[in-house]
Amino acid sequence: MSSVLKFAALYPDHLDLNGDHANLLVLQKRLEWRGVNSEIVSVDRPTNLSEFDFVLLGHGSDAAWSEVLKIDSRLLTNIVDLVSSGCNVLAVASGYQKLHELMNKEAALLIERVSEFKSFDGVVGYVNTEFDLPEISRTKNSVFTLFHGPVLAKNPRLADEIIANANWADVSLTSDKFAEVEKLAQASRQIAFED
């Protein structure tokens, strides 16, 4: 592991439709508050994804995906290889769906579109999908989620799970800053289900 962790934000102009890349900011700050430095690198056409400590594959529109895969036809295969080799990947919404289909060699089942806040395994987030997939699934050190946007801000426990699994920092280290954002995140999760 390098002294400064490197996080890849893949195709920020295409695959950050709902603010998914903000999850990297959340990881970065939670590490920084524990004395660990990291760098977020925006990457188009990555040549060597294994140089990154963490890779985020966000959500994009159909047109955005179409252009990404036209210019980078091996992107998904390369990320599946990363997942299989135990690297740390977070895939969101359509990023999750596309990896799921490639890894399972079958199309995700279609359902009527669901657009609402949901809770799954204690994690709260907004889904806006027509694919019948579990809201969260884990493969080796990778996390796949239908919860779009800054899911790690709303769910610091999931952020710290990623940090602990990757052994980047001691997540028992805490401070007033962590207490402040935990209180806000708890309120945010509660408000999500208020009318």
Added chain:
Amino acid sequence: MRYLPALLIGRLVRLAVRLVRPGGGSALPGLVVSKLAPNLTLRALSSFKQGLVVVTGTAGKSTTTKMVVAIVRAHGVSVFTNPSTANIEQGFFSTIVRHGSLFGKVPGEIAILEMDEAHAAQLTDKVSPRISVILNVFEDQLDRFVDPALVRDKLLAVAQNTHQRVLLNADDQNCLLIGEQIAIPKSYFGLSQEINRSPVNQMPYAPTYLDQRSKPSVSSLALTLAGKNLSVQLDSQRASFELPTRGVHFALDAIAALACAKEVLGKHFDLDLAAQVLNELPPVFSRGEIREINGEPVEFILVQNPVSMQLNLDNLEGSPEQVLFAIGRDVHDPSWMWTVDLKNLKRVSTVSGFNYADAALLLAYNEIPVDSVEPDYFKAIEDFLALPKPSKGMKTVIYSADAMRRLRRHLGFTDPEDVDRV
């Protein structure tokens, strides 16, 4: 006569609501009447001698509509229009309850209405607009619209439902794609190369991820923009005037409004008169509105989507010393706020609104100091307004539409027309 009972009930509901909540009552009467007389809107909107004009697109609908209405009225034409808070079908019912007769007749020779993109597609399917203005497509309300391409499809339907002319933004690739697919006459408005060249004037239209269409010939062009001063050219005529509010997006609204007014008025259109109207027009409320409260000026800035939030933050004069940041119930999924670059926000005095927790989380992870997080919005407003006057600049309220409505009602600002030009 057949709408009399429904409209009578609607009027009574409005009266009752306003007795309980002064300044409120815009939504419920419309909801009641829409159930009792569902065809009322269609009939009313089909009744105008000079037809219906629709202004739609993601951003700028309220300001553009207000500009078109003011210009057309200054030319002596009576206009029926809707307030910016009533741009969905239920709002049209409310506007008719408020301004129409008990027989469902609404005054005016022409209707000029701003319409939400999805509602515009539905409504124009039933009442064909004479003219439609399609301003832009931004990434907005994705929890509702899912994909900007679907918004483009809605706007295409509006364009296809129009029978005289469609006016389109020449700088937005989404509008060029719409223009390619329609057979009826179309014209383009837009910004000059000079305005577009400046980095502060970049408009973040939703990318199409398709081959770039070349810019078509533009009949209504914003030539230069310096601060609030805008010069324009419509065909061979030129004029200049001061915009009500700073920002390139308001320049685009103004050129769209001029193009629309010219199409509405035909040979009667007087560009000098139109420029004079725009020179004196107050802002639409909360679009850079400055109002005196407790003896000091307070600026109100409405943010409705990532683009309006980004443009408004980028257009702040410096970094305001005192900010109330309030995100209300209208922001169903606050994820989009995390796509905005907050570099111009150096400090926030108070965070509040229904979604205060998400707003405060955003600021916390961006390490922007916050003096207080106050879930009770009315207390937050009072605490903020009670702060000592800032040493420079003015108190600035940055809020979403729901937080805007609640604040205006709380402070007794109930008339949407009651906005002064500063």
